[in-house]
Amino acid sequence: xxxxxxxxxxxxxxxxxxxxxxxxxxxxxxxxxxxxFAERDEDINETVRRAKAWQKTxxxxxxxxxxxxxxxxxxxxxxxxxxxxxxxxxxxxxxxGIFAIGQGMAGPTIMTHGTDEQKDRFLPxxxxxxxxxxxxxxxxxAGSDLAGMRTRAERDGDDWVVxxxxxxxxxxxxxxxxxxxxxxxxxxxxxxxITYFYVDMKSPGIEIRPIRQITGAADFNEVFFTDVRIxxxxxxxxxxxxxxxxxxxxxxxxxxxxxxxxxGFGLESLAELARxxxxxxxxAIEDSAIRQRLADIFVRSRGLKYTGLRILTAISRGTVPxxxxxxxxLVAAPMxxxxxxxxxELQGEAGVVDDPGTxxxxxxxxxxxxxxxxxxxAGGTDEILRNIIGERVLGLPGDARPDKGVAFKDIPTGKG
Amino acid sequence: MNFEFNDEQKMLRRSARAxxxxxxxxxxxxxxxxxxxxxxxxxxSKIVENGWPAVAIPEAYGGGGYGYLELVMxxxxxxxxxxxxxxxxxxxxxxxxIKQAGSSEQKSEWLPGIAAGEIVVAWAGTGVGDCRVSxxxxxxxxxxxxxxxxxxxxxxxxxxxxxxxxxxxxxDSPGVRRTSARxxxxxxxxxxxxxxxxxxxxxxxxxxxVLDDVINSAAAILAFEQLGGAEAAMRMAxxxxxxxxxxxxxxxxxxxxxxxxxxxxxxVELARSNCYYAAWALENKAPDLPxxxxxxxxxxxDAFEFASRENMQVHGGIGFxxxxxxxxFFKRSKMLALQLRGIGTWRExxxxxxxxxxxx
Numbered sequence: 001x002x003x004x005x006x007x008x009x010x011x012x013x014x015x016x017x018x019x020x021x022x023x024x025x026x027x028x029x030x031x032x033x034x035x036x037f038a039e040r041d042e043d044i045n046e047t048v049r050r051a052k053a054w055q056k057t058x059x060x061x062x063x064x065x066x067x068x069x070x071x072x073x074x075x076x077x078x079x080x081x082x083x084x085x086x087x088x089x090x091x092x093x094x095x096x097g098i099f100a101i102g103q104g105m106a107g108p109t110i111m112t113h114g115t116d117e118q119k120d121r122f123l124p125x126x127x128x129x130x131x132x133x134x135x136x137x138x139x140x141x142a143g144s145d146l147a148g149m150r151t152r153a154e155r156d157g158d159d160w161v162v163x164x165x166x167x168x169x170x171x172x173x174x175x176x177x178x179x180x181x182x183x184x185x186x187x188x189x190x191x192x193x194i195t196y197f198y199v200d201m202k203s204p205g206i207e208i209r210p211i212r213q214i215t216g217a218a219d220f221n222e223v224f225f226t227d228v229r230i231x232x233x234x235x236x237x238x239x240x241x242x243x244x245x246x247x248x249x250x251x252x253x254x255x256x257x258x259x260x261x262x263x264g265f266g267l268e269s270l271a272e273l274a275r276x277x278x279x280x281x282x283x284a285i286e287d288s289a290i291r292q293r294l295a296d297i298f299v300r301s302r303g304l305k306y307t308g309l310r311i312l313t314a315i316s317r318g319t320v321p322x323x324x325x326x327x328x329x330l331v332a333a334p335m336x337x338x339x340x341x342x343x344x345e346l347q348g349e350a351g352v353v354d355d356p357g358t359x360x361x362x363x364x365x366x367x368x369x370x371x372x373x374x375x376x377x378a379g380g381t382d383e384i385l386r387n388i389i390g391e392r393v394l395g396l397p398g399d400a401r402p403d404k405g406v407a408f409k410d411i412p413t414g415k416g
Numbered sequence: 417m418n419f420e421f422n423d424e425q426k427m428l429r430r431s432a433r434a435x436x437x438x439x440x441x442x443x444x445x446x447x448x449x450x451x452x453x454x455x456x457x458x459x460x461s462k463i464v465e466n467g468w469p470a471v472a473i474p475e476a477y478g479g480g481g482y483g484y485l486e487l488v489m490x491x492x493x494x495x496x497x498x499x500x501x502x503x504x505x506x507x508x509x510x511x512x513x514i515k516q517a518g519s520s521e522q523k524s525e526w527l528p529g530i531a532a533g534e535i536v537v538a539w540a541g542t543g544v545g546d547c548r549v550s551x552x553x554x555x556x557x558x559x560x561x562x563x564x565x566x567x568x569x570x571x572x573x574x575x576x577x578x579x580x581x582x583x584x585x586x587x588d589s590p591g592v593r594r595t596s597a598r599x600x601x602x603x604x605x606x607x608x609x610x611x612x613x614x615x616x617x618x619x620x621x622x623x624x625x626v627l628d629d630v631i632n633s634a635a636a637i638l639a640f641e642q643l644g645g646a647e648a649a650m651r652m653a654x655x656x657x658x659x660x661x662x663x664x665x666x667x668x669x670x671x672x673x674x675x676x677x678x679x680x681x682x683x684v685e686l687a688r689s690n691c692y693y694a695a696w697a698l699e700n701k702a703p704d705l706p707x708x709x710x711x712x713x714x715x716x717x718d719a720f721e722f723a724s725r726e727n728m729q730v731h732g733g734i735g736f737x738x739x740x741x742x743x744x745f746f747k748r749s750k751m752l753a754l755q756l757r758g759i760g761t762w763r764e765x766x767x768x769x770x771x772x773x774x775x776x
Contacts, residue, residue, distance in 0.1 A: 001421070295766040299711045306692060309689075310689060312419070387674065396654065
């Protein structure tokens with residue numbers, strides 16, 4: 001056991017850090033303005049402008065998507081260097097979130113399933129941040145049961161004509177392209193009649209309506225398709241063979257979401273709150289019940305942190321991480337929710353204020369409180385993740401599925 | 417970055433698992449439980465043959481000269497198989513106490529016998545104040561001493577000149593009277609021990625800090641036994657849920673059962689990560705050891721308690737019977753959870769370390 005970088009890793013880390021010191025800014029000391037649930041007052045166009053500028057700076061200097069092949073602008077480095085870069089970049093206040101879907105999900109899917117022509121056309125612009133992508137998967141009636149999607153794509157000459165509705169589409173309003181799955185054959189069982197496309201988000205017939213979340217922000221959207229024409233050349237799978245490709249995307253999504261993990265995130269500020277608050281006439285940090293709860297959260301977050309190091313070890317050796325890699329989001333999301341509950345309890349009546357200007361710690365914990373329920377659902381609910389771990393890792397049997405083997409059009413919908 | 421055991425250490429774990437599979441099956445564990453003597457002498461002789469007691473004892477004192485990273489591999493496997501032998505108190509507690517608090521003379525007196533497997537020792541740690549040393553003799557009562565009926569000697573937490581300390585004495589010393597107390601986990605013995613002016617040697621280094629160091633080390637290693645036990649209970653629940661049918665399908669296909677077992681898995685993985693870090697801290701004498709040990713102990717206790725209890729639930733009525741195996745894990749878990757004090761105490765230790773760091 002050795003927590004140190006190898007010589008090659010250490011040199012890379014030093015170079016990355018030096019470049020970041022020169023080119024990026026440190027996070028604002030005001031905790032309320034940073035972190036995954038931070039609320040920014042700035043206009044979305046300004047966020048996109050800043051993010052694109054930062055991505056271009058990185059790309060020009062050779063620090064964008066460093067694990068991608070050189071042909072597309074990367075450096076062809078192994079995953080451990082990608083992890084080191086992410087660790088170093090996370091120390092700075094860099095706007096990378098809007099590229100997460102493109103670079104973390106669409107890019108890897110195109111790389112695995114696209115033609116050479118598609119790769120040459122899209123990957124360099126994904127890398128440089130010139131084009132932003134969104135994911136058109138979930139529907140009002142197809143969330144956890146994604147394969148139950150109803151958006152239809154029908155062949156018309158060299159085109160496909162798409163009608164239906166997608167939902168929870170983060171960033172649809174500023175995206176250039178979207179990865180899309182749609183039903184192309186309702187007469188076969190649900191997994192076997194889906195095709196995978198990509199679509200120009202400026203196409204006629206696409207209408208985007210923002211959805212306001214419980215945080216008050218509108219980061220994601222409903223996307224309506226009315227006779228939207230997609231050329232057959234924008235197909236990423238065999239006709240009716242899109243489910244396997246979609247799984248590539250989803251696997252990358254879970255890796256990306258779990259990696260952040262929330263390990264250790266914000267816990268210093270939780271203990272700090274307890275040191276300043278009083279309960280039952282004494283300092284909260286001296287209250288045995290509060291201490292037990294704090295310890296419990298802390299032990300879990302340490303468990304996540306060291307699980308992360310086990311995963312990194314596997315990556316560093318060029319092997320696939322073991323089953324421990326699947327627990328990140330399942331542990332982190334409820335833990336953050338519990339931490340937020342405790343934090344607000346420690347804040348007492350002042351906990352009701354969520355105005356970043358006046359709330360305690362810049363409303364950091366209020367933002368976690370309102371953000372965590374979404375984190376427990378996004379990219380696989382707690383329940384779906386438990387099914388995946390139970391079935392794929394532990395080998396437990398699948399759920400009883402009344403729709404198994406049934407043609408899609410004959411599956412009951414509960415709507416008569 | 418290398419947060420993994422090396423190939424040799426993993427090979428040691430594999431060979432330990434193979435040995436225990438042959439010589440410490442649950443059938444064998446039950447035989448010991450039914451006999452009620454709490455000690456599988458055949459298994460102990462295999463353990464000694466393979467040099468396990470010597471693993472983390474320095475070569476100068478007859479040890480194997482390996483370290484903690486090897487020892488915890490053995491602990492994990494012993495926990496997995498509910499081994500009915502006094503390995504934990506002898507090695508994680510008494511040998512650690514002697515290594516950390518003993519003079520070189522005291523080490524020479526005790527460690528070679530322990531390393532050779534000739535002396536087994538129980539840890540009488542129920543509390544400073546119950547036992548006192550003055551004028552070279554020990555008096556008082558040690559309660560609920562696990563393995564107390566089968567050992568050759570005792571390491572007794574006691575008070576001398578108003579300071580906590582650890583006294584060593586042979587079980588056959590004059591003035592020692594032990595009586596058996598039936599334990600929850602009947603694969604091991606429990607004893608109440610009275611010391612009436614029994615001649616005892618007090619380990620050279622004394623004081624609360626020394627005692628805390630010993631207990632932190634012991635807790636970190638013991639957590640690996642809990643980890644192994646937790647994983648075994650989870651595996652048992654998984655197998656049963658695959659085989660047992662109800663409503664026309666294996667019960668593992670029902671989310672109420674499947675998700676419960678996944679929750680076991682999650683706790684086991686978190687415990688494994690916390691335990692690995694504690695092992696690293698122990699081997700490298702890291703200043704972070706008290707925090708690492710407390711996190712490992714909390715995490716592993718939580719994992720084994722949850723997995724062993726819910727494994728019984730997954731088994732339904734049969735899980736509540738003497739003839740089925742889940743109660744073996746449940747009872748061992750409870751015993752390990754209470755030894756070296758319970759989860760609440762260790763959560764408090766986590767906080768005490770965080771307080772200390774915040775001030776520093």
